[in-house]
Amino acid sequence: MARAVTQQRKIINTAAAWGIGLLIFFPILWTILTSFKTEAQAIADPPIFLGFDWTLENYSVVMERSNYARFLWNSIIIAGGSTVLGIIIAVPAAWSMAFVPSKRTKDILMWMLSTKMLPAVGVLYPIYLLFIQLGLLDTKLGLVIVLMLINLPIIVWMLYTYFKEIPGEILEAARMDGATLKDEVLYVLTPMAIPGIASTLLLNVILAWNEAFWTLNLTAAKAAPLTAFIASYSSPEGLFYAKLSAASTMAIAPILILGWFSQKQLVSGLTFGAVK
């Protein structure tokens, strides 16, 4: 009997997991489907699920009208650059917090996290003015810096959690073996924290890729990433759902593929330390 019950539970759990999974995925699926419809079918009522005339017209129009490659390149530079710069700054910060904590370390960590709770729009004006003064408006460098600063608390927190799991004795052993601080971080700490650093990297590339507020407000044409590319198709003067969907699909495709191939790494990284 017990066996039958567990079997039944298993089926229910599996069905529920699939149900929730599909529910979360549905908007993305709908966007992808809409991107293959004509504009008329895209706004048809009742909505058409699969029985429409599949067309690639939207994609060709989008490719014709805007320079997808440039937006993509900007996204890669901004998301990749801000993440790499963030990691370079966060590794020493997390090292000191994890291995030579002071009385205030916990407070600093909490304070860093609290900055994430500030509404971004609250600092838009000062940052905008700063960007004008520094000539950073509509530059990739400017966005790399802003997105790095925005995600830095998360990067530091994640690395801090991974570093905490590394036994301090191993670092002490390195010190006894004649390693300088640089050697210790480079040859011992970083290689041991590779899984953690990799998942931090991935998560932050995704966060930076999807970031829309700053990328839309601080760019015009030159440094605009894919978020601006999507936004340019949501025009108030006409309904272009199908083209908007095609643009969205093209914008999320790279990150979707990256996430798909690294999901195992991502999940194990995000749950790291939770079970120990």
Place this chain on the structure above:
Amino acid sequence: MGQIQLNQVTKSFGDVQVIPPLDLTIEDGEFTVFVGPSGCGKSTLLRLIAGLEDVSSGMISIDGADQTMTPPAKRGLAMVFQSYALYPHMSVRKNIAFPLRMAKMDQAEIDRRVEGAASVLNLADYLDRRPGQLSGGQRQRVAIGRAIVREPAAFLFDEPLSNLDAALRVGMRLEISELHKRLTTTMIYVTHDQVEAMTMADKIVVLHAGVIEQVGSPLELYRNPRNTFVAGFIGSPKMNLLEGPEAQKFNAKTIGIRPEHIGISADAGDWEGVVGVSEHLGSDTFFHVKCDAFEHPLTVRASGELTMSYGAKVFLTPDQAHLHRFDDQGLRLG
């Protein structure tokens, strides 16, 4: 060379002073064991010598040079940790070679030394494995290998055997002693196990609450413990420490008599008692005897042949020549 001198060294964590002012000299080539119950400051003392902790005051000199402020990497000491502290992402070869790589030694010399250490420690077949693929004993050997390739001024061992099982521990104990005889390098070894201290040390430093209770050779400590703490700590099973009127007969607050220095007889003797639990080891038998004269039962060692049933009446006679007398402060008399 590896003479280490501590001069009025203290260590405090916040307001808590774990090591009050302490002086100690460890001679070149000596095998010194720091022994004491957990929390006595023995590991802290070792970490101060290593440079992994900073002294609160005082001076540490190695071969006559003041090294108090020198970072651990520059002191020329090697350390073996309780948890082995191997680098899990490196092969055994790279683990052993790491200190040499840090010293920017040339590759041919590194290879020569690593091979040498591996053959001494029977690790030659495991050089390309990762630490995770080795047994506890092998890991400890790798940790020792990593220490010896540097040819340090002194080795520091922090309870290196406590993660090993009993049988392996005895084997490794011999190997480390053997290594010391061969290298004749200064070794400082921290343990809470007085058997390790007795069997390995040239010199034992007994620590209690950060204070050195006694320094001496194993047999000095065994024969002439300076106070009741050392008397009770060194020797296994423990020395019987007895108080009361029987102790006063010897003009002492406390008398100490080791289990092996008490005669046991069914017919006659100084103290009458009742046999409690007996532990038969084969070679020896330990009887726990409750005497009316004393609050706590006494441990008595007898030949392995002797058997006494639980509750049997016996007489105990201490060997006067081996009786230790202690005063009100627990200090040795006479």
